[in-house]
Amino acid sequence: MSILHDFEYYNPRNIEEVLQLRAEYRDKTRILAGGTDLVVQMKDNIIAPDVVIDIKGIEAFHEITFDENILFIGACITFSELIESEIIQRYFPLIKEMSLTVASMGIRNRATMIGNICSAVPSADSAPILLVYDADVIVRSASKDRIVPITEWFAGPKKTTLKSDEIVTGIALHFPERKHAGCYERLGRYSGEDLAQAGICILAFDDDQYHVACCAVGPIPKRLYHIEEFLNGKVIDQNVIQEAKQIMLNNIFPISDVRASKEYREHMMGIMLERGLMKAVSRLHGGENA
Amino acid sequence: MHKIKITLNNEKRLVDIEPHEILLDVLREKLGVKSPKCGCDRGDCGSCSVLLNGKSVRSCLILAVEVDGQEIVTVEGISKDGLSKVQESMIDNNAFQCGFCAPGVIISATELLNNNPHPTREEIKEALSGNLCRCTGYLPILEAVENATKEGNNE
Ligand SMILES: Cc1cc2nc3c(=O)[nH]c(=O)nc-3n(C[C@H](O)[C@H](O)[C@H](O)COP(=O)(O)OP(=O)(O)OC[C@H]3O[C@@H](n4cnc5c(N)ncnc54)[C@H](O)[C@@H]3O)c2cc1C
Ligand code: FES
Ligand code: FES
Numbered sequence: 155m156s157i158l159h160d161f162e163y164y165n166p167r168n169i170e171e172v173l174q175l176r177a178e179y180r181d182k183t184r185i186l187a188g189g190t191d192l193v194v195q196m197k198d199n200i201i202a203p204d205v206v207i208d209i210k211g212i213e214a215f216h217e218i219t220f221d222e223n224i225l226f227i228g229a230c231i232t233f234s235e236l237i238e239s240e241i242i243q244r245y246f247p248l249i250k251e252m253s254l255t256v257a258s259m260g261i262r263n264r265a266t267m268i269g270n271i272c273s274a275v276p277s278a279d280s281a282p283i284l285l286v287y288d289a290d291v292i293v294r295s296a297s298k299d300r301i302v303p304i305t306e307w308f309a310g311p312k313k314t315t316l317k318s319d320e321i322v323t324g325i326a327l328h329f330p331e332r333k334h335a336g337c338y339e340r341l342g343r344y345s346g347e348d349l350a351q352a353g354i355c356i357l358a359f360d361d362d363q364y365h366v367a368c369c370a371v372g373p374i375p376k377r378l379y380h381i382e383e384f385l386n387g388k389v390i391d392q393n394v395i396q397e398a399k400q401i402m403l404n405n406i407f408p409i410s411d412v413r414a415s416k417e418y419r420e421h422m423m424g425i426m427l428e429r430g431l432m433k434a435v436s437r438l439h440g441g442e443n444a
Numbered sequence: 445m446h447k448i449k450i451t452l453n454n455e456k457r458l459v460d461i462e463p464h465e466i467l468l469d470v471l472r473e474k475l476g477v478k479s480p481k482c483g484c485d486r487g488d489c490g491s492c493s494v495l496l497n498g499k500s501v502r503s504c505l506i507l508a509v510e511v512d513g514q515e516i517v518t519v520e521g522i523s524k525d526g527l528s529k530v531q532e533s534m535i536d537n538n539a540f541q542c543g544f545c546a547p548g549v550i551i552s553a554t555e556l557l558n559n560n561p562h563p564t565r566e567e568i569k570e571a572l573s574g575n576l577c578r579c580t581g582y583l584p585i586l587e588a589v590e591n592a593t594k595e596g597n598n599e
Contacts, residue, residue, distance in 0.1 A: 157464040158464075160462065162463065163507065165509070165510075186507075189510070190487055190505050193466075193504075193505045193506070193507065196464075197485065206463065206507075208507075257487075257574065258490070258573045258574025258575075259552065259571055259573075259574055260490055260493050260500045260501055261574065264501050264502070264506070
């Protein structure tokens with residue numbers, strides 16, 4: 155099956171040209187990064203842009219940098235590049251752990267992290283990690299630059315707060331100065347090509363503070379602030395975990411779909427919270443790295 | 445109409461295409477390379493895999509215009525000067541039945557062995573996890589890749 159409608163294809167070498175095209179054609183345009191979502195949607199005729207703007211020719215979008223404790227991930231960085239990056243392995247091993255759960259090699263060699271959050275499906279694997287690190291999405295249009303905190307990025311299933319004349323140039327993450335460790339727990343039916351049935355990311359700090367975020371158990375990926383409030387200041391033990399599980403049930407809103415039932419997702423999120431907390435804390439106290 | 449230039453299996457090729465044309469279709473219908481197969485047409489099965497600048501990708505999810513100026517290798521290219529070690533090993537191990545998944549599996553295995561000549565069983569499984577096979581139950585395929593690396597050891 156091929157794409158049934160015609161469109162114009164642009165492959166600009168500089169950002170200004172991309173922004174001009176966006177300003178001129180607005181919602182008639184689509185940005186093309188790895189294409190692993192966009193091409194499928196164009197084949198299915200779910201979206202039919204008049205203008206496709208391939209951004210892979212822009213050099214600055216292929217950068218991963220780490221300066222003054224700020225990690226920058228450019229718009230065209232693929233999951234494979236994240237996995238191989240020494241910066242990621244050294245300072246943000248959690249991003250590597252998550253990236254390895256995305257699809258398989260042949261998809262990861264093309265799929266980008268920015269494309270993942272721009273598609274904004276509820277199961278987006280990148281989202282929980284970016285949420286626990288309080289990442290900033292860096293957005294540009296021809297007239298304005300702005301920074302969107304990741305907590306304000308997702309607007310609904312497959313919806314973001316990006317406007318039709320804007321693009322994302324990259325994501326910035328602060329390396330926390332306090333000692334910290336985390337983990338990403340992800341439920342899938344099999345490894346390879348399956349989207350997450352549920353996902354939870356935990357970042358634990360050595361002053362007993364915790365960041366917790368989830369995906370695939372509600373319309374948008376989000377921070378679980380009620381659980382954080384309860385956990386903060388506490389040492390993790392079985393009592394704390396059991397109570398946190400109860401709080402979780404009131405704060406996630408999974409649906410039943412082809413991949414899992416609501417009840418199964420709820421049950422498993424409790425187990426994943428328990429596993430995740432134990433693992434993050436063990437890593438914090440010198441267990442295996444992440 | 446766009447005129448694109450690619451290096452396909454070590455040969456320079458020029459082809460006229462429309463932006464909506466998918467790389468898999470262009471390879472098969474316009475460039476006469478038939479090893480990449482259309483299984484699912486949406487990125488799930490891996491049978492359309494090719495090497496793009498040395499990395500395995502799904503040619504069903506790529507617009508042909510995107511690869512202007514780049515290098516593509518398919519199974520035809522891998523076996524240009526005789527079968528590769530991993531291909532020989534697939535035959536020796538009777539790795540396939542219908543063979544539909546074979547080109548994609550060989551692309552993934554070739555990428556793996558290029559980067560990591562002596563992978564563990566887990567690494568082989570991980571590298572092939574995106575290639576679906578309806579016939580074999582995977583064991584003979586995994587064994588064939590494993591055996592290909594063992595022969596490498598003896599050299
Ligand atoms: C077989 C298969 C398995 C998959 N498995 C997973 C999985 O396990 N986990 C997971 O989370 N996802 C999965 N996905 C979904 C997909 O691969 C990811 O969402 C991927 O990260 C998208 O990135 P991309 O670069 O391919 O995006 P594209 O398809 O190029 O773009 C996606 C969307 O974002 C927009 N966009 C991209 N970049 C920008 C930008 N810089 N500025 C503004 N808009 C932009 C595009 O216009 C488009 O609407 C899978 C997909 C397939 C086909
Ligand atoms: S045909 Fe491309 S992955 Fe199935
Ligand atoms: S041998 Fe038939 S699909 Fe793999």
